[in-house]
Amino acid sequence: MDQREFTRRLLLKSTAGILGTAAVGRILPARAATDELRLWAAPIMRPFDTWAPFEEKAGVKLAWSPKSASADEALSKMMVGGGRKLYDVFTDNGGGMEDAMAENGVIAELDPSRMTNWGLLRDEVRDPNGEAAHSIRYQGKVYAVPYIANADSLAYNKSMLGQDYDSWEALFDPEFKGRTALQNDFGPTMTVTAIYLHETGKMSIKNRSDMQPDEIQGVAEFLIEKKKAGQFRTFWNGFQQGVDLLASGEVAMMSCWEPIQRVAAKKSGQDIVYGTMKEGHQVWNNILMLTTDAAKAGKDEAFYKVADTVLSPWYTTRQLSRFGFASLTTGMVDYMEAHAGEFDVADLKATLKRKEQRYAVAGNAWQNVYPTHLRTYQEWWSRVQAA
Structure with missing residues (x-):
């Protein structure tokens, strides 16, 4: 449809x-x-x-x-x-x-x-x-x-992990199984996943902001496979849950809004960083x-x-x-x-400088809450949630 x-x-x-x-x-x-x-x-x-x-x-x-x-x-x-x-x-x-x-x-x-x-x-x-x-x-x-x-990115607990990260690869890496989280929203989550899959050569996706049905299916199936393997601690809903997940150390890294990272870092007193991902970001x-x-x-x-x-x-x-x-x-x-x-x-x-660095990444894709095949997005996202 x-x-x-x-x-x-x-x-x-x-x-x-x-x-x-x-x-x-x-x-x-x-x-x-x-x-x-x-x-x-x-x-x-x-x-x-x-x-x-x-x-x-x-x-x-x-x-x-x-x-x-x-x-x-x-x-x-x-x-x-x-x-x-x-x-x-x-x-x-x-x-x-x-x-x-x-x-x-x-x-x-x-x-x-x-x-x-x-x-x-x-x-x-x-x-x-x-x-x-x-x-x-x-x-x-x-x-x-x-x-x-903004250009949404990956927040990670450097105090816990001991190093910086510049790739979405870490979010899906089995080394961090059960210690990562994604937003419970098909728009940003499927977009950044599509960016990662395309830029790393795992899938060819013409428009990461407005995918075709077979591309939507491929991205969703990748997320379902990772979810069933226990890669994700949770899919976060809302600002406060996002802050709590990062500040408590329940997750080591997660895709999120920048204010979540800022508040979590202040609340926890830990070095929680909002990175620049070499594959690209969802800009909006x-x-x-x-x-x-x-x-x-x-x-x-x-x-x-x-x-x-x-x-x-x-x-x-x-x-x-x-x-x-x-x-x-x-x-x-x-x-x-x-x-x-x-x-x-x-x-x-310093915050503005980091934003400019993220804006400049070639793989960035614009947020699109009204894609051409919206119903297909919604149907496959329901499968991801149910997996």
């Missing part, structure tokens, strides 16, 4: 539920005033204890609803679940979602000229022909604003999108204020400091040096 057929079935499947809800008189909240935005976003969008500093900087009041890391939930809610009436602005769950949302009329086309800080974006995303241009565009038109980005950015309903209701001006704020070094430097996430923008180094009393400048510069 290809992407369009999956979307069609998703729409048909959900229509009955929506009509049933309407029949019992579900009333959606009235849309807020134009100076307030209803934001559905992951907690990582907020590098502050509260939204107050952000609201003050942007000059916009936010009514925030926390968003989970489930791409399926986001696709369902925004395309068939009335999300456009509930929220004005929302974040994605990784690359490819902007295509699905734009294709189905959920999000509004954006005008970069209305953002003062648009010019701070790096060429690879701002330039329509840039390597990351696709991550905010649909059919060449801009539909999103990036607010964080997270984006902000404006719903078509909000645009029609005159919420676009408030959206552009929020967009300018997330593109500013004031915001991106604080994201880097709190969560270890950077962005596809410039200006952070100058900003942190000008406000040295607020940041550990040397640490943040």
Whole structure:
């Protein structure tokens, strides 16, 4: 089943539920005033204890609803679940979602000229022909604003292992049987596994971000074989479990988000390192999108204020400091040096340097939560989970 057929079935499947809800008189909240935005976003969008500093900087009041890391939930809610009436602005769950949302009329086309800080974006995303241009565009038109980005890698406990690692090979090496972990999500886990298998010559995979059915099967079967052999201690779910696995020493290494490594290292006091893998990494950015309903209701001006704020070094430097996430923008180094009393400048510069090293690896593949053969991914991932 290809992407369009999956979307069609998703729409048909959900229509009955929506009509049933309407029949019992579900009333959606009235849309807020134009100076307030209803934001559905992951907690990582907020590098502050509260939204107050952000609201003050942007000059916009936010009514925030926390968003989970489930791409399926986001696709369902925004395309068939009335999300456009509930929220004005929302974040994605990784690359490819902007295509699905734009294709189905959920999000509004954006005008970069209305953002003062648009010019701070790096060429690879701002330039329509840039390597990351696709991550905010649909059919060449801009539909999103990036607010964080990264290249996900392998975290390993150097205090425990006594050496550095620069290959995904270690994650699958029988020497570390039962002491490794992977994320319980088909997107990042199958992508980094595909990168490893392709770059080491074990499989030929044309597009590691959008595999064909036989390639998906091959990657899944490799993971199933390793899982049955006891290679993995577990498949982690959620930030806290990831931190606990690393900090406790329960696992010696695992594929994970960079903030997990940072918090685990601080919590444990051990030298837990976020490496650069020679085969490549899953690279991604997270984006902000404006719903078509909000645009029609005159919420676009408030959206552009929020967009300018997330593109500013004031915001991106604080994201880097709190969560270890950077962005596809410039200006952070100058900003942190000008406000040295607020940041550990040397640490943040070192973090940025390591990110640039990861971004530069030739085998990198972009995250794609809406691949062409999504159903095949889901079906084979279910087999990996059940193995």
